[in-house]
Amino acid sequence: MRIPFFSAFLTASVLIGALSVVAVTHPDTPLPRAWNPTVPLKVSAPYSALTLWKASVAERSLATCLAALDTPSVVPLEPFRESDSCGIEDRVRIDGVGSAELAAVETDCAIALRLALWERHDLQTLARVTVGTTVSQIRHFSSYACRGIRTPEGEGRRMSLHAMGRAIDISGFGFSDGRTLAVSDDWKGDPIAQAFLRGAWKSACRWFGGVLCPDYNALHEDHFHLQVPGRGFCR
Numbered sequence: 406m407r408i409p410f411f412s413a414f415l416t417a418s419v420l421i422g423a424l425s426v427v428a429v430t431h432p433d434t435p436l437p438r439a440w441n442p443t444v445p446l447k448v449s450a451p452y453s454a455l456t457l458w459k460a461s462v463a464e465r466s467l468a469t470c471l472a473a474l475d476t477p478s479v480v481p482l483e484p485f486r487e488s489d490s491c492g493i494e495d496r497v498r499i500d501g502v503g504s505a506e507l508a509a510v511e512t513d514c515a516i517a518l519r520l521a522l523w524e525r526h527d528l529q530t531l532a533r534v535t536v537g538t539t540v541s542q543i544r545h546f547s548s549y550a551c552r553g554i555r556t557p558e559g560e561g562r563r564m565s566l567h568a569m570g571r572a573i574d575i576s577g578f579g580f581s582d583g584r585t586l587a588v589s590d591d592w593k594g595d596p597i598a599q600a601f602l603r604g605a606w607k608s609a610c611r612w613f614g615g616v617l618c619p620d621y622n623a624l625h626e627d628h629f630h631l632q633v634p635g636r637g638f639c640r
């Protein structure tokens with residue numbers, strides 16, 4: 406009995422394997438592109454269980470990161486090196502993501518990509534549900550800074566991810582109806598402000614490896630610190 410069972414198992418495995426290959430490679434596959442692991446990430450594509458994995462693949466090179474972003478708001482620049490521990494490798498200049506403007510900033514392409522995914526898949530829906538309008542501006546305190554990690558005791562020896570342009574400090578948001586919310590003033594503001602800002606912070610944790618909000622410590626009372634590397638650090 407064992408041999409026929411094994412043969413059937415083997416045949417079924419080969420069949421499933423072959424069907425899987427056809428499903429992801431055939432030009433007329435019914436598999437949606439967002440769910441196809443062989444189709445590279447596009448920020449504009451619908452969200453799927455593969456989106457985060459595709460983002461980590463896309464940000465391995467500047468070319469694939471730019472292809473995923475696919476927007477004139479992100480311009481590639483030459484790598485920049487200030488010292489052994491400071492510089493931006495996959496350097497871009499970015500002045501917007503989706504339908505939200507940013508004051509132009511130089512950063513690593515991975516930050517641009519994560520900001521774009523956050524805007525596309527979370528911020529706009531959150532703004533419609535909580536504020537009743539859309540996000541037109543993401544305000545920030547810049548990305549690159551050649552410095553150590555700041556602690557309540559002073560600047561530490563370990564370099565901040567800002568020193569590689571792989572972090573950005575978000576200070577607030579502007580909305581299409583002219584309203585604005587500042588992390589400094591509105592983190593403990595009215596219920597609508599709190600719903601949006603706390604939702605923005607929480608949803609950033611899906612896209613960024615490390616996220617710090619005003620509740621973390623006094624050094625973050627006026628911004629969200631978002632960084633790319635790391636996993637699940639959401640405070």
Ligand SMILES: [Zn+2]
Pocket residue numbers: 567572573574629630631
């Ligand atoms: Zn920061």
